[in-house]
Amino acid sequence: MRPLIDIEHVTFSYPQENGQGIEVLHDITLQIPAGEFVAVLGHNGSGKSTIAKHMNAILLPMGGKVYFSGLDTAEEENLLPIRRQIGMVFQNPDNQIVSTIVEEDVAFALENLGIAPEKIRERVDEALRAVDMYHYRLHAPHQLSGGQKQRIAIAGVLAMHPRCIVLDEPTAMLDPKGRQEVMRVLHELHRQYHTTVVLITHFMEEAVQAERVVVMDDGKILLDDTPRAVFVQIDRLKAVGLDVPQVTELAAVLRAAGVNIPAALLTEDECVAALTAALEETDGNHTHA
Amino acid sequence: MLKDITIGQYFPGTSVIHRLDPRMKIVLTIVYVVLLFLVENLAGFVLSVVFVLAAYLIARIPVKMIAKSIKPILPILLFTMLLNLFFVRGTVIWQWGVLEITREGVRLSVLMVIRILCLIAGTSLLTYTTSPMTLTDGIERLLKPLGKVHFPVHELAMMMTIALRFIPTLVEETEKIMAAQKARGADMETGSLIHRAKALVPILIPLFLSAFRRAEELALAMECRCYHGGKGRTRMKQMHLAPRDLWALLLTAAALAAVIVCNIFFGSLYG
Numbered sequence A: 001m002r003p004l005i006d007i008e009h010v011t012f013s014y015p016q017e018n019g020q021g022i023e024v025l026h027d028i029t030l031q032i033p034a035g036e037f038v039a040v041l042g043h044n045g046s047g048k049s050t051i052a053k054h055m056n057a058i059l060l061p062m063g064g065k066v067y068f069s070g071l072d073t074a075e076e077e078n079l080l081p082i083r084r085q086i087g088m089v090f091q092n093p094d095n096q097i098v099s100t101i102v103e104e105d106v107a108f109a110l111e112n113l114g115i116a117p118e119k120i121r122e123r124v125d126e127a128l129r130a131v132d133m134y135h136y137r138l139h140a141p142h143q144l145s146g147g148q149k150q151r152i153a154i155a156g157v158l159a160m161h162p163r164c165i166v167l168d169e170p171t172a173m174l175d176p177k178g179r180q181e182v183m184r185v186l187h188e189l190h191r192q193y194h195t196t197v198v199l200i201t202h203f204m205e206e207a208v209q210a211e212r213v214v215v216m217d218d219g220k221i222l223l224d225d226t227p228r229a230v231f232v233q234i235d236r237l238k239a240v241g242l243d244v245p246q247v248t249e250l251a252a253v254l255r256a257a258g259v260n261i262p263a264a265l266l267t268e269d270e271c272v273a274a275l276t277a278a279l280e281e282t283d284g285n286h287t288h289a
Numbered sequence B: 001m002l003k004d005i006t007i008g009q010y011f012p013g014t015s016v017i018h019r020l021d022p023r024m025k026i027v028l029t030i031v032y033v034v035l036l037f038l039v040e041n042l043a044g045f046v047l048s049v050v051f052v053l054a055a056y057l058i059a060r061i062p063v064k065m066i067a068k069s070i071k072p073i074l075p076i077l078l079f080t081m082l083l084n085l086f087f088v089r090g091t092v093i094w095q096w097g098v099l100e101i102t103r104e105g106v107r108l109s110v111l112m113v114i115r116i117l118c119l120i121a122g123t124s125l126l127t128y129t130t131s132p133m134t135l136t137d138g139i140e141r142l143l144k145p146l147g148k149v150h151f152p153v154h155e156l157a158m159m160m161t162i163a164l165r166f167i168p169t170l171v172e173e174t175e176k177i178m179a180a181q182k183a184r185g186a187d188m189e190t191g192s193l194i195h196r197a198k199a200l201v202p203i204l205i206p207l208f209l210s211a212f213r214r215a216e217e218l219a220l221a222m223e224c225r226c227y228h229g230g231k232g233r234t235r236m237k238q239m240h241l242a243p244r245d246l247w248a249l250l251l252t253a254a255a256l257a258a259v260i261v262c263n264i265f266f267g268s269l270y271g
């Protein structure tokens, strides 16, 4: 079966005033099947946002092809059919909310698509409930916290019933509580509606929760695997300016010091379990001796 | 200080007037303005004052709000009053050199002031009882027929909506920038006018840069959400005329008719 997002040998450079721009994507090939939860990592300027904008035809590839659910993004008539199936959420919640009333903002995309008013009402309420913001439907956006605003932005794309949501550092401007709220909503969507999620992030803790991690470096894909397989490559990640989750780093340090625990530890719970096991083992050895 | 800036001065409420269809409220306001310009005699003036005061009472807007909305136009008010007072010919009741006040002048200037006060009170009631967003929607739908002659109705409404949306955000940002500049020792409240104007530059530049960045990001976000202009766009909220809208129209029309009848039967104060 065809992947939902099919990026084939894409190269891209931003047009510059002096004619030729510098290439920021070099021959990228990436396939994302429907229903997957993918995290994209990479240091600043590695091309994450640029590749995301190729997925819904905001940018068009200079070389290669991008297909969304089989539709070529370069075809003008595919523009709306693609954009109604793929929701985009950006970093700054303030700059993506259009209306002065929460529920009207959530309705924005549906109004653009010319959907019947009663149907819009239904979907708006449903989307607001899905992100747990129904109570705030009549508020003004500036009365909300960052995490709440970002959930409204998510509701705004959810109302379209998209097959895929692409989020470009949605939690970068939020406090820890807001970050948790947003991540909870994303996982809920993924589980309940099997929505495909592409999450661009700088937070390793968020990437760990994904099913697949893609690491970008200077316009190329460096690693593309499960979180576990990606994060054990501590040296490679550090070489491209990325961190690894704190527990993974701790595990590596402990292993280097001779403690017998697995290298691929991703969460605190796993780490605690592994350390307890290791301690019990050494205890056992002592009693034997 | 900056937080005090409100746009449109909306007083949320649930009175009948608040709940009227915004399109009807705009039309009624226009009818009332027409009525004011038709008034020619005392009965008509009494009627227009009573009409607007009754509307304030029904809407439960404190009448002292009228005073607040008049403040900015006080100089214009005074000017028209003096103009009428000194330049209308008639029976002289007071004279000083070339300056003379006539009975007719006094009467006309008083009537002029009443007329302007009613005008301000009537139009302010519209913004007191209608949220800016609802007002924008109402205007958009009223002007819709103009779209046929390529008047950019949807675009104007969209611009107003976005302006309303971003004013609080930009005000907040201005405060942050001002606080940051003050923390670095910028002095914005004392000194000559030129000095203070100069102190504004380090506030305006970052503000404009950020506004441009916001505009760019917002345009991108709108495009991602399938925005492609007003063509084929529907609205979630539909406006329906309720019986109360028709009653309000009837009442206002009756007032207008009464003014015309008064003009016919009681003659004109303007001689």
Ligand SMILES: Nc1ncnc2c1ncn2[C@@H]1O[C@H](COP(=O)(O)OP(=O)(O)OP(=O)(O)O)[C@@H](O)[C@H]1O
Pocket: A014, A024, A042, A043, A044, A045, A046, A047, A048, A049, A050, A051
């Ligand atoms: N509008 C633009 N015009 C010109 N060059 C751009 C533009 N946007 C991005 N670039 C350049 O393209 C490269 C990739 O940028 P991109 O925004 O995709 O990186 P990113 O991985 O999203 O970085 P970040 O983590 O900072 O968001 C960078 O070198 C950047 O300077």
Ligand SMILES: [Mg+2]
Pocket: A048, A049, A050, A168
């Ligand atoms: Mg980016």
